[in-house]
Amino acid sequence: MSTVKQKVAVIGAGWAGCAASVALASSQHQVTLFEASRVLGGRARRVISHVANPVFGDKATIDIPHDNGQHILLGAYKQTLQLMRKVGIDAKTALLRLPLQMCYPEGSGGITFVAPALPAPFHLLAALWRADGLSREDKIALARFNSAARWMGWELHDDCTVSTLLERFDQTERLTRLLWHPLCVAALNTPPDRASAQVFLAVLRDSLGARRSASDMLLPRCDLSSLLPDRAADFVRQQGGTVHLGCNIRRLQANGTGWRLSSADYEGDFDAVVIATPPDIAANLLGPLTDTTLFKNFSYEPITTCYLQYAPTTSLPRPFFALIEDGAVGDWGQFVFDRGQLDATQAGMLAVVISSSGAAIADGHAALTAGITAQLAKVFNQPELAHPSWTKVISEKRATFACTPALVRPDNNSGLDGVWLAGDYTISDYPATLESAVRSGNQAAALVGLKSKTSP
Numbered sequence: 001m002s003t004v005k006q007k008v009a010v011i012g013a014g015w016a017g018c019a020a021s022v023a024l025a026s027s028q029h030q031v032t033l034f035e036a037s038r039v040l041g042g043r044a045r046r047v048i049s050h051v052a053n054p055v056f057g058d059k060a061t062i063d064i065p066h067d068n069g070q071h072i073l074l075g076a077y078k079q080t081l082q083l084m085r086k087v088g089i090d091a092k093t094a095l096l097r098l099p100l101q102m103c104y105p106e107g108s109g110g111i112t113f114v115a116p117a118l119p120a121p122f123h124l125l126a127a128l129w130r131a132d133g134l135s136r137e138d139k140i141a142l143a144r145f146n147s148a149a150r151w152m153g154w155e156l157h158d159d160c161t162v163s164t165l166l167e168r169f170d171q172t173e174r175l176t177r178l179l180w181h182p183l184c185v186a187a188l189n190t191p192p193d194r195a196s197a198q199v200f201l202a203v204l205r206d207s208l209g210a211r212r213s214a215s216d217m218l219l220p221r222c223d224l225s226s227l228l229p230d231r232a233a234d235f236v237r238q239q240g241g242t243v244h245l246g247c248n249i250r251r252l253q254a255n256g257t258g259w260r261l262s263s264a265d266y267e268g269d270f271d272a273v274v275i276a277t278p279p280d281i282a283a284n285l286l287g288p289l290t291d292t293t294l295f296k297n298f299s300y301e302p303i304t305t306c307y308l309q310y311a312p313t314t315s316l317p318r319p320f321f322a323l324i325e326d327g328a329v330g331d332w333g334q335f336v337f338d339r340g341q342l343d344a345t346q347a348g349m350l351a352v353v354i355s356s357s358g359a360a361i362a363d364g365h366a367a368l369t370a371g372i373t374a375q376l377a378k379v380f381n382q383p384e385l386a387h388p389s390w391t392k393v394i395s396e397k398r399a400t401f402a403c404t405p406a407l408v409r410p411d412n413n414s415g416l417d418g419v420w421l422a423g424d425y426t427i428s429d430y431p432a433t434l435e436s437a438v439r440s441g442n443q444a445a446a447l448v449g450l451k452s453k454t455s456p
Helices: 015-026 078-086 122-130 136-151 162-168 173-188 197-207 229-238 279-286 293-297 365-379 434-451
Strands: 007-011 030-035 046-052 061-067 095-098 101-103 112-114 217-220 242-245 251-255 258-262 267-270 272-275 300-309 320-322 335-338 349-355 390-401 419-421
Touching: 007 015, 007 258, 007 267, 015 030, 015 078, 015 229, 015 272, 015 434, 030 229, 046 390, 061 300, 061 390, 078 229, 078 434, 101 173, 101 320, 112 122, 122 136, 136 173, 136 197, 162 173, 162 197, 173 197, 173 349, 229 242, 251 279, 258 272, 272 279, 272 434, 279 293, 300 365, 349 365, 365 390, 419 434
Parallel strands: 007 030, 007 272, 030 242, 272 419
Antiparallel strands: 046 061, 095 217, 101 112, 251 258, 258 267, 300 349, 300 390, 320 335, 335 349
8 A cells, every 4th residue: 555645735834834844745745835924934033134234335234134033952852953954954064062051151140050071961960060159059959859850750740830849849049040940931931930840841851861962052053044944945845845935824614525725815725734833823724613722722922032233353251141130120131142153244243032021021122122231241241242233122922832830732633634733832741942843743744644545
């Protein structure tokens, strides 16, 4: 028996849609990928800023590419890294690989925690032993947490908040503030007092609890659309598929044994459909056809990135640092990245990230920028950091769903024959990350294959 190749539509060219499209095209299905935007990548995409040309020339402005949010990938992101290889991306050149670390600027009151190149779990034990800024009590508490989590198999019988979990394991106030809180917010984009402890443990399991390389931090050297989505679309085209940009599919209706898709300027029929959009858009497409109750379970959290351009000679001692957040005094920055150490064409550019940034952006971008630049000048003891030559604030207001305890998430099965869901919000033990999006896209593509008709 051989699998009959199907005509498959993938709605949404974020990382889940790209993963599904590549997997389907690899299986020789006829793939058509639809994206409402003109830029591939969904909520992890390239953004072009038009800024004043610092050098007199023919153009009054220049175009500078960056992202709608600075990302860190992990060595544990197996399916994402496999997908990159499949579409011809060399992760060794596209990503800067760093050992697991949580380092604050010297003298800022933080910690310096860097895992050495030792086999697991000795890399963590050595990092803990060498860590600066942690007391003996802090180190014992961290070792106790790691040991207990491993003994539990990184599983909870009943989910609770991360804050509750940390209290159960007697984590110190300093350790919570300087390690667990920033890790939780960065990984789940949800504050510890509202974040799922079980999902947090799953992230720790696949990083801290796995081989040493799984805990490595991977920083993109190029913009996020170039990192994967652009190459994924090229792969689909090379396999005979089609990519439609600026095509907003607004209607899905049954058409015999298949499905008809419609937009303002497109109409076409398909054997199967993968809906790889955010849950609210998926609910709008599916609402007239099936139960979408689970899509109402989600609330959303923003992520804000503040890009700051300084003189090209400006550089930080490390590619990135953690920052002590204190919104009461305008110190909203949580992490700062030296883009010049990732891409030489961006020398002098710093990117400051604020996850779960609702409170940070409440007073507007100008106030946020003023607070962040003052924060950087203070913690690095460099007054010139208070005066960038230009700034750009990008807030992705629905960057991720709020990853709360015992959140019920929909399956890849939409409830309609031949229609599948893909996205970081579908059932998974991971939060809304690039890896969970890719996993969901691969799973949706596998389900399309299982439903394919067979012939002798």
